[in-house]
Amino acid sequence: MAESATFMSGATSFSSQGNSTASPRAEPGEAFVSDQIVFTPRSYSAPSSTSPSSPSFSPQKMGILSPQIGTTSGDLDINSTPPCSVAGMRSPSPFPLGLDSPPASRLRGSPDPSTTDRSIKTLEQKRKEAVSLAYVWPTEHRPAIQHDEFTDIEIPTIDLTCLISKDPVARKQVVAQVRAACLNWGFFHAVNHGIPHELLERVQKQAQRFFAMPKEEKLKVERDPKGYTGYGNAGVKPTDSQPWSEGFYLANDSSVDKYSQVLWPHGDNEDFGNSYREYNEKAENLAAQLMDLIIESLEVNADHFQPYLHNASGLLRWNHYPPCPQPHKSLGMAPHTDFNMLTVLHQGDIGGLQVQKDGKWVAVRPNGDALAINIGDTLQVLTNALYKSIPHRAVVNRTQTRISLAYFYAPTTKSEIVPSPELLERTNQSSIYKRFTMEEYLAVKKGQLLNTLQHFTLEPLTQSLAFPVHTE
Ligand SMILES: O=C(O)CCC(=O)C(=O)O
């Protein structure tokens, strides 16, 4: 109860991305108040059925500066289509939002009889309904598997102790595990990753503290349409329903201190900046080491990858998924692939992450000690799709607030993303991708969270590539 009350008070008031007439400061639902939307058939017929030393983040480096990026990781203009999982796009306040919840009968999927007579609806009623409906996804997109429906099909878990012990034999084994995980899943859980639990808890606590603030406070640090950091939510396609979540994007630049000052003008929360910086350094270091393991697993010379790693940097997105009255009809984050090379995700002990395996959704069993690592589109291209960037999504649940911390490790915007020539030679392949820069990719990602790389593909892959070397 306390959690949902908190969230209610934290309702945001983003405008709908899909509605060009929406006011950026509209109250929840205002952007949707029109008969056309309120009475839309769908709404009503819903009966259920690298290098650690790499310098601080810069938009140019990340390529996330262009107007917007989005969902599950990528970015940047809150006013237009989300470029990728990092970018921000505005959406109506996560309905989350208690006060805006739809009538109980609608939550069960039946039309509310009190709303069937258009003539007696007040503007306020219309607003509430419209906001609620904005978070209801069409049947074909609803999650058939809920947040805790785990099976024995699980992403691999890899113990990274070798990064600390420097034991070469153990490292070789880990490299083989990384190769198998990248070939078969595109995702794995890393344990003994070197980021202290206590630090992850401090960052989680900061995220909780921020999202619990009243919306007016959060909007003081709203993401600028031309910027890449600040309060905003993950992207969805303009034509999609809204995600049941909100986000806060942070990068290693002066904005962190600025946000700290705006949110805590009396200087009473120093750990906001401190925990962010400590975490950013550790996550960047880990991502760089994981990239080294991945390159080793490809058994190619690392030279081709150096330019991408040299100025790579990270963008952190805190994702907040409040309890949702209709989790089976909503999505916390729409299916997407990540735009970057590698994502380091902390998801705590509450399930919600789901990944696609052989075309089916699999719920990832949370492991509080582990970080989920996944390959992004950029790395898929560098490996000519030997290692794939796998679609994933976040589902929500009825009772628990979930916060995840997604760290996106990416090359600079100006980087041209080209597969390793050595890998091409050894696999006897030519590149399946046109040449393109990160900037060009991000421009496409804005409107296409899934299958973004199709836009840059010369010939669709008809069969999976085999790994060119022995796999122990
Ligand atoms: O919250 C999650 O489990 C998924 C987050 C995600 O995929 C992202 O932020 O890109």
Ligand SMILES: [Fe+2]
């Ligand atoms: Fe993601």
